[in-house]
Amino acid sequence: MTVFATEKTVALVQGITGKEGAFRTKRMLEYGTKIVAGVTPGKGGQEVYGVPVYDSVEEAVKAHPEINTAVQFVPARLAKDASFEVIEAGIKNLLIIAEGIPFQDTMEIVTMGKEKGVTIVGPNTSGVISPPICELGACCQSAFHGPGKIGVISTTGSVQWYVSRLISLGGWGVSTMMQIGGDPIRGTDFPEALLMYEKDPQTEAMVIIGEIGGDSEIRAADLIERGEVKKPVIAYIYARTAPPGKRLGHAGAIIERGGGVEAKVKALQKAGAIVITYPWEILGAIKELGIKTIPELFKTPIKESKIEE
């Protein structure tokens, strides 16, 4: 088992006929992700890499009732409508890629999702990957090897691809990497994500990569402290020299009324998490947990779609 992206995932791609949607659909298909339908209003009846395109999510679900996950490649301004459409159609997992969704729109999306029991990951994310069975979104596939034991939860792509790659090459492998995104309002935030991994039998430890802004990492530390998360947690929190009041790339990455790295690091340390200072310390920290590597992983090739465009 894994988290969110699993062997049971049957996906629909919203915005499949767009440049990015089509390219990523091809890469996901080549990775082995099961994609049975795409949706672009006004383009129903076409095919994208053999995947039938429908005008609405409702139609797609009617034709393919096995769909349980939607991957959304839709511009930020249309994301609210597209998300509501998915939720209304009864799909229970939604990945929102778009960056730049007005956050009051995101509040509406996540509130509606919660009411209808939908797990939402994103917005402003590259996606979720459970190597080698399922990739959702736009991940750096070559950084992952598995099935592995370490769960990775991150606000960012960049540093996380590096950390995940070291974990993969080091022989522990990644169970699921979930990029929760850099927006202030997230469908799945660190606490919820940690609880998902806590229940996953395949995951033996979690690595969280966090940043300035908000208090999600501190709430995660509270969960660890209360014993609701028992598996070991290793954390890397960047932007420790960030000037207050500047928004640094992510909409949520700003020190205002708290949200600095020091408080997050101290809360995590106090709760018993291991905090690394540099991403390249990661394997030493994992080794200290006494988790065994998986010998087969050293020999099996790392899976990656061939197309680079």
Place this chain on the structure above:
Amino acid sequence: MPYLLEYEAKQIFRKEGLTTPEGEVAETPEQAKSFAERIGKPVVIKIQIPAGRRGRAGGVKFAENPDEAGKAARELIGKEFLGHKVNKVLVEEKLDIKKEFYIGVVNDRAAKSPAVLISSEGGMEIEEITQKFPEKFAKINVDIFKGLQVFQARNAARKVGIPTELINSVANMVYNLYWRIYRKYDATFTEINPLCLTSDGKLIAADARLSIDDDAMFRHKEIIPETEKYLNEREKHAKEKGYVYVELDPNAEIACISNGAGLGMSVMDYVNEAGGRLACFMDVGGRFYELAGDALKMVLTLPNLKAVLFHVYAGLTRANVIAKGVCEAIKEVKPKIPIFIQVSGTGEKGAIEIMKKESEEFKKMGLTVEWCSHTVTGEESPSSHKGGVDVIETPVKRVLELCGIKYKRNPPKWLPEHPEWEKTTREIMRKTLPLRPEPEYKELAKYE
């Protein structure tokens, strides 16, 4: 994050029916004086900068008459407060204050919903209020679909001890702040602090803070915040193109263009801790991977720049597309300062091929361009560096060296480095990479 200046926020508040003091915004001491004359009462002169705590910084002065108002304005205009130059002051009637309250609407990240904050104390920052007077503070978590109802505001107002005769008027003010300001204008944050009860029984928004969601500005084209008028050419250009550009110190020596934000912020940490300075923080990630070349041209206009670092670990973006864009821009612009390019992630193989080929070209052109990638050993070309475990740190180290600054790790005391963990990481790589079926890792193993 368009943060509106107080006078801009108050214009919107007035338009939406929230009472503010009588006042006008002045750009010169003479104007301030004549406004004070027109108001005909003692006035308060407040600097208009995008920051809170202006009073404590000395940016708020009282004047009994127009002459004093002119004098106060002269002492404020053109000066710098909290890192911002004062271009304008707000001249307002001085209120006869009987009592100060606080009301605000913020974005509650944990609850993923708006939160309305009310206190029967005001005039100090909300953090201070909640600490000093927890019993006089209430928070309402609002369902985004139902929205705030007046009764919720009334109940909260009662709970925090606002006198009975004021409950309706305060609750209405809170209701309007939520619906007519926070919701209508896509605010990330709005606050009236203090909300003043005057001796003649009026409720007036003595201060007004309003910050609008950048990503929702397309719904509010009528608002052009003054702070945006003061953007420099680079900031304007970046805004036009739509990419993230944060100028940290225009006189600093290093520009970092990263993908994505997490890597950029990590680079910022390592540079700062080594005693270097980043001129800007730029994320070309996500939507903007094709604009890397344009980004390079823009940062080269920074006056004291000594090196540019492209640090890319791509997922959604593509390393090969960025590498191509950056190389084309370098050949076109022929920068006189050194450039370091790190490209890994999605499209890595293509990116390495491009860098191998182009580094020959750069050499012929006499340009200093160094590069690396996760699976590069450093033997690919004379200008390549080993990647692997070092792929994040080496570019930072080299760029500092190219600026004449010796790189050293210097993390904060509360976060000491763990050399033993790093050592283990390297040992593991040396041991596991030779076992891998992929030739690039086998090769890299010899260098780890």
